[in-house]
Amino acid sequence: MTKREPVAGIQPELLRWARETVGLSIDEAATMSKVSPADVTAWETGDDAPSYVQLEKLAYHVYKRPLAVFFLPTPPNETSPQGEFRTLPETEMQSLTRDTYLQIRRAHAYQLSLEEVFDGRNPAGEQIWKKLTLSQSEPVAEQAQRVRDALGITLEQQTEWKSDDQALKQWRKAVEDGGVFVFKASFKQADISGFCLIDKSFPLIYLNNSTTKTRQIFSLFHELAHVLLSVNGLSKFDQRYIEDLPQAEKKIERFCNAIAAEVLIPAxxxxxxxxxxxxxxxxxxxxxxxxxxxxxxxxxxxxxxxxxxxxxxxxxxxxxxxxxxxxxxxESTGGSYYLNQGAYLSDRFAREVVGRHYRHQLSLEQAADFLGIKPRSFAGFEERILQGAGA
Known part of the structure; x- marks a missing residue:
């Protein structure tokens, strides 16, 4: 078989699944692959198959999947964002971009990495979601005070912070000390403010670093409220989407906003x-x-x-x-690569990976893979982590 011949053994259903799980239309996938929409349609119906070169481009550059996945008998069992998140209206879910799909997939990968790096046990002394649960039927002010008490930050401490950057760093540390891991990324879909993934051992909050520090702080607590309600959440910068939600989901989003506001700005x-x-x-x-x-x-x-x-x-x-x-x-998100990458990763996770490397429990390649960096970048990254890489 030459590289121009159709590849045998590809499952058409896998090609359609791979496209849909990054939120691309047939036209969008065709444009990114530099082929016609008719080609993509033919591949997904089994009337034709991509060449090896075309399959490589689909796998590695368009769908971000291992090449081997296209030869499986059926699609892997993954939960779609539409099934996983109920806090955006259907029309908003349909507007999620490829980058947002990939960020959600990356967050799931981080959860698997957390379980592996920490040997299946959350390192927090007190896991906040086990110590504290929220209820939509109880007074918001009382519950918000319990959240603040659990995080161990008083209003007096909060008002002494000198900058938004310091505030985000302190709140983020307090949330991570409670066992909830906080990651960030610069979303290409700028109107996404963040999301959370619940888990019995490694709940995770994922913030859009392209928004201001103050917006990230509010999103942190909005998503923490989701975690304490045991509900996955995906939220947008413009809150008007809430009005289009079904009644139950609308109540959840309004409640999470109320908790976040009361924690940060006690009435x-x-x-x-x-x-x-x-x-x-x-x-x-x-x-x-x-x-x-x-x-x-x-x-x-x-x-x-x-x-x-x-x-x-x-x-x-x-x-x-x-x-x-x-x-x-x-705010600008420019600056040092190591500073930015350190801020994107959960500080507790990054420090554990660095520590395990120096205890000879992880090779340089394994540590770099967990951190999402090249092995040659590890020394510079490690220096920033040990110095404290910012918010």
Whole structure:
């Protein structure tokens, strides 16, 4: 067989499965493969088969699957995002991009790596989801205080943090100390704020690093609320999607938002601090919103949402300002490769991998594979991890 001849033994069903599990249409897969839509259709119906070169491109560059998977008798048993996440409306789920599908797949791979690296046992002394569960029928303020108590961070400590970067780093560490691993990535689908994957031993939160630090902080607690409800969650930056959800899922998303807001901006303290604003808070200055946001290490939108809940601004004013602030330039994600990669990975996971390598429990190649880096990059990465790679 030459590289131009059709490959024998490929299961058409596997080609269709591989395309659908990265959210690509036939036209999109054809464009990325540099073939016609008719070619892709013929491959998936069994009327034709790709050449070896075409199959390599499909496997490694388009569908991101091992070549061998296309010769299996049936598709592997994987849960699709549509079956796994119920917190986005069907229309929103259909709009997920290939990159988002790949990020979800990568998160599942991290969970498997966590189980292997930690020998199946979560290293946290107290696992927060076993110590604390949330209920939609109980008062939000009381439950949010229990979350804060479990994380061991007081309001006084929070208000002393000097930057959004420091706030994210401290909150993230507290969540990881509770046994929930926090990973990040720069999503190409910019409107995704994050998601979580529940698990009996290794629950995981995955944040979009392309959003601001304050947005990541809110997403961290929104997803933590999902974990404490034992519900997988996938959320977007623009909260208007919630209104299109079925009633049960709508209640879950509103509850998770309420818990996140109350943990980060306790209502009693906010009432006192916001008392100096005009009764009609729409007359407040940008500086007023910024100072309140800075106190809690949250976004101006989160502060404005609190004022909306108090009836001190209108829905139209809130939406106008939220859209305006969202359109403003987001934080840069440039800088050192090692700094960025260290921030993307769970700190506890990265330190354990580095430690196991130096205890001769993992080879350089194995450690680099777990960390998603080249072996030659390990020394520079390890230095950043041991120094503390940031939020």
């Amino acid at each position: 009693a303290d906010f009432m006192q601090c916001a008392a100096r604003l005009p009764r009609n808070a729409e007359l407040s200055s940008e500086r007023d919103f910024s100072e309140l946001a800075s106190r809690y290490g949250v976004s101006r939108e989160a502060v404005l949402r609190r004022l909306l809940d108090q009836g001190r601004v209108s829905q139209s004013f809130y939406r106008h300002k939220a859209d305006l602030w969202a359109s403003q330039k987001k």
